[in-house]
Amino acid sequence: DTGVSQDPRHKITKRGQNVTFRCDPISEHNRLYWYRQTLGQGPEFLTYFQNEAQLEKSRLLSDRFSAERPKGSFSTLEIQRTEQGDSAMYLCASSLDGFVTQYFGPGTRLLVL
Amino acid sequence: KQEVTQIPAALSVPEGENLVLNCSFTDSAIYNLQWFRQDPGKGLTSLLLIQSSQREQTSGRLNASLDKSSGRSTLYIAASQPGDSATYLCAVADYNNDMRFGAGTRLTVKP
Numbered sequence: 014d015t016g017v018s019q020d021p022r023h024k025i026t027k028r029g030q031n032v033t034f035r036c037d038p039i040s041e042h043n044r045l046y047w048y049r050q051t052l053g054q055g056p057e058f059l060t061y062f063q064n065e066a067q068l069e070k071s072r073l074l075s076d077r078f079s080a081e082r083p084k085g086s087f088s089t090l091e092i093q094r095t096e097q098g099d100s101a102m103y104l105c106a107s108s109l110d111g112f113v114t115q116y117f118g119p120g121t122r123l124l125v126l
Numbered sequence: 127k128q129e130v131t132q133i134p135a136a137l138s139v140p141e142g143e144n145l146v147l148n149c150s151f152t153d154s155a156i157y158n159l160q161w162f163r164q165d166p167g168k169g170l171t172s173l174l175l176i177q178s179s180q181r182e183q184t185s186g187r188l189n190a191s192l193d194k195s196s197g198r199s200t201l202y203i204a205a206s207q208p209g210d211s212a213t214y215l216c217a218v219a220d221y222n223n224d225m226r227f228g229a230g231t232r233l234t235v236k237p
Contacts, residue, residue, distance in 0.1 A: 017169070055130070055215050055227025056170070069224075104169055114160070115225070117169035 017118035019105050025124045026095055033091045034121045038107030045088050046115060047080055048104040049073065056104055062088060095125045128153045132216055132228035139206055140236050147201040147231045149216030154194050157223070161190050161201045162215040164230065170215065174201070206235045 018037045026032050038045045043064050048056035059078070060070045064085040074080075077095075082088040092099055102122050106115035129152045139145050149159070158177050162170040174183045174190040176199070182191040189202040203210060213230040220226075 054229050055217070057227070058225060102167075106170075114172045114175055116172070117162075119169045120167075122167065 017105055017107050017116050019103075019118040019121050021121055022119060023122050023124075025126065027126050028097060029094055031091065031093045032095060032123065033089055034103055034105075034123075035087060035089050036105030036107075036118060037087045038105070039116055040086075042107035042109050042116070043085070044108045044110060044115075045082055046106040046108075047088070047090050048106065050102040050104055050120070051100075059090075092123075095123075097125050099123060100125045128156075128218060128220065128224075128226045130216060130218055130226050130228040132214075132231050134231060135229065136232040136234075138234040138236065141206060141208060143206050143235075144202070144204050145206055145233070147203070147214050147216075147233070149199040149201070149228055151197045151199075151218045151226075153220070154197050155220060156194065156218045157221050158219050159190075159192055159199050160217045160219075160225075161188075161199075162217060164213045164215060166213075173214075203233075206233075208235045208237050211235050 020035045046061040047059040050056040060080050062082040065082050077093045080090045102120045104120045105118045108115045131150045133148045160175045161173045164170050176183050176192045187204040192199045211234050213232045215230045216228045217225050
């Protein structure tokens with residue numbers, strides 16, 4: 014068990030480009046969460062999966078954002094036509110079912126120029 | 127909508143001091159409350175989780191209390207060390223497992 018991993022750790026892109034992030038949860042965890050954290054703020058919930066099903070999406074997740082967890086294991090978060098306001102740390106967490114401790118990955122820091 | 131507030135936003139103390147971090151929330155209908163630690167540029171590490179039926183949890187030098195009726199939690203750190211320097215985040219989960227975070231308290235412990 015190596016914990017939650019995220020790739021890449023850092024991404025710099027130009028406005029208008031598409032980016033994709035990957036999250037590998039702890040292997041037996043069936044729940045996977047995505048959060049966004051801007052400087053000086055706490056994480057804000059974006060979406061979560063129970064196995065491969067996406068059960069909830071925040072209003073923060075505009076049409077430019079899409080998340081998948083095709084086989085109930087790893088997940089990807091794609092941002093299309095990036096904007097400068099998308100610059101943030103994107104955190105992934107996993108848990109075994111709900112209402113228990115979520116284990117967080119190291120995050121992917123995105124900078125949109 | 128649940129609002130979570132953490133005071134102070136930043137705190138600097140000399141090594142060895144005992145300190146208290148505060149967290150308040152507006153909706154008392156919570157399922158649990160967690161305290162996390164975040165080092166600069168890193169992810170979050172869960173420190174303590176308090177279920178809504180509990181009053182406190184302890185782990186080593188850390189003690190977290192919960193007063194659901196008043197919408198408050200405190201994180202007490204005893205005998206602070208420079209290695210405790212980090213941002214401490216409070217998060218509350220409701221019965222839909224919607225977790226809301228405070229903005230954090232940035233703690234600096236000076237040697």
